[in-house]
Amino acid sequence: MPAIIVVGAQWGDEGKGRVVDWLARGVQLVARFNGGDNAGHTIIAQGHTLKLHLVPSGILYPGVTCLIGAGVVVNPQRLVEELDTLAALGLDISPTRLKLSAAAHIILPTHLVLDGAREEARGASAIGTTRRGIGPVYADKASRVNLRAGDMADPERFAERVAEGVRAHDRRLEEKYGVSTVSPDATAAEYCTYAQRLRPYLADGSALVGEALAAGKTVLCEGAQGLLLDLDHGTYPYVTSSSCVAGGALTGLGFGPQHVSRVVGVAKAYTTRVGAGPFPTELLDETGERIRNIGHEYGTTTGRPRRCGWLDVVILRYAVRVNGLNELALTKLDVLSGLERIKVAVAYERDGERTAYFPAEFGTEALAEWTPVYEELPGWQEDISGARRREELPRAAREYIARVEEWAGVPATFVSVGPEREQAII
Numbered sequence: 001m002p003a004i005i006v007v008g009a010q011w012g013d014e015g016k017g018r019v020v021d022w023l024a025r026g027v028q029l030v031a032r033f034n035g036g037d038n039a040g041h042t043i044i045a046q047g048h049t050l051k052l053h054l055v056p057s058g059i060l061y062p063g064v065t066c067l068i069g070a071g072v073v074v075n076p077q078r079l080v081e082e083l084d085t086l087a088a089l090g091l092d093i094s095p096t097r098l099k100l101s102a103a104a105h106i107i108l109p110t111h112l113v114l115d116g117a118r119e120e121a122r123g124a125s126a127i128g129t130t131r132r133g134i135g136p137v138y139a140d141k142a143s144r145v146n147l148r149a150g151d152m153a154d155p156e157r158f159a160e161r162v163a164e165g166v167r168a169h170d171r172r173l174e175e176k177y178g179v180s181t182v183s184p185d186a187t188a189a190e191y192c193t194y195a196q197r198l199r200p201y202l203a204d205g206s207a208l209v210g211e212a213l214a215a216g217k218t219v220l221c222e223g224a225q226g227l228l229l230d231l232d233h234g235t236y237p238y239v240t241s242s243s244c245v246a247g248g249a250l251t252g253l254g255f256g257p258q259h260v261s262r263v264v265g266v267a268k269a270y271t272t273r274v275g276a277g278p279f280p281t282e283l284l285d286e287t288g289e290r291i292r293n294i295g296h297e298y299g300t301t302t303g304r305p306r307r308c309g310w311l312d313v314v315i316l317r318y319a320v321r322v323n324g325l326n327e328l329a330l331t332k333l334d335v336l337s338g339l340e341r342i343k344v345a346v347a348y349e350r351d352g353e354r355t356a357y358f359p360a361e362f363g364t365e366a367l368a369e370w371t372p373v374y375e376e377l378p379g380w381q382e383d384i385s386g387a388r389r390r391e392e393l394p395r396a397a398r399e400y401i402a403r404v405e406e407w408a409g410v411p412a413t414f415v416s417v418g419p420e421r422e423q424a425i426i
């Protein structure tokens with residue numbers, strides 16, 4: 001029957017993998033629609049902790065087919081490594097279970113070099129990218145010069161085009177940044193082996209989704225990053241280069257809006273961000289440090305410490321509007337346990353003027369003129385990790401969730417109270 005879309009409602013790292021893991025139990029197809037291996041989610045399977053970057057987490061459920069959609073950018077080396085890791089754990093990663101859209105774009109090693117060179121050249125105004133080549137590959141997509149996964153169907157021709165692509169990047173790198181890079185021929189040979197390996201996974205992603213929906217199956221669309229990293233609606237230029245919002249699921253997978261039955265926005269019970277750019281509720285004090293330590297707020301992909309701050313419902317309201325959220329999944333509530341008082345930004349103020357929505361469109365300088373207006377709520381001291389129903393939570397924790405729902409205007413259908421799969425209130 002329907003399509004369910006899961007998106008990040010903040011700056012990424014909200015715990016989308018966890019929510020996808022919860023929802024994947026009842027679906028037939030899990031499809032990733034944007035980003036590349038800049039994303040990362042940690043999953044615990046068969047006693048092992050896995051860090052996946054490209055393969056959707058639905059792969060853990062035997063009956064689920066997984067799709068890497070057209071909107072995703074794929075580093076084939078990374079994908080092959082992930083397949084090897086999953087296979088070593090005994091998981092079925094055969095081409096009947098995992099599909100790669102032929103329209104997904106391919107990352108070359110020189111995209112990574114370009115990413116690094118551009119970041120270095122920006123100096124103090126660097127974006128703080130993951131240096132996985134994401135910006136350069138999406139720029140080449142818009143310039144219509146990339147290789148796509150479907151080109152791997154003919155590995156020899158693919159290898160020739162890889163060499164051409166690397167040479168073109170090399171020229172740019174030498175002229176503009178004085179950087180020398182990888183060998184075109186060695187890269188071509190290496191990419192030829194990836195093409196041999198990945199060719200069986202190629203599929204028409206849009207057809208796969210369309211057929212599943214027509215057959216009454218449920219398709220779970222998995223977003224990477226989050227609203228404020230979205231290329232159009234985020235804190236530009238401190239954003240990633242893809243469409244992280246619900247609309248990105250439609251363009252990134254190739255189906256129409258009439259199929260969407262549910263849009264779930266994932267938000268932490270506080271806020272984090274990695275990389276540079278504005279962050280109105282950032283805490284540069286002991287409380288921020290405490291949240292980082294208790295919440296293990298270090299990047300899955302780069303290991304960088306995440307910037308931490310109070311929950312900002314101005315952002316959540318904006319997420320409800322841009323994505324058409326019907327519900328929130330609130331993660332890591334347990335990290336706030338032990339705080340005396342908890343602050344939440346409920347509006348922004350500038351020269352006596354108030355706004356309830358995140359003013360993203362006028363850019364980061366205009367955003368800096370606004371200051372958050374906080375409400376303070378009582379904290380709770382109890383360990384909440386054993387709660388499985390809202391009634392089992394301390395009163396202050398129940399109140400916190402209820403106020404967030406009221407401020408955001410949508411219900412929280414999932415609240416996580418610990419890292420284990422079952423540590424959640426649904």
Ligand code: IMP
Nearest residue numbers: 012038039128129130134239240274275
């Ligand atoms: P890029 O996507 O590597 O170009 O990085 C652009 C910005 O997005 C940087 O601030 C990154 O830290 C951020 N970013 C990219 N992917 C993720 C993610 O999965 N979680 C959180 N931040 C991310």
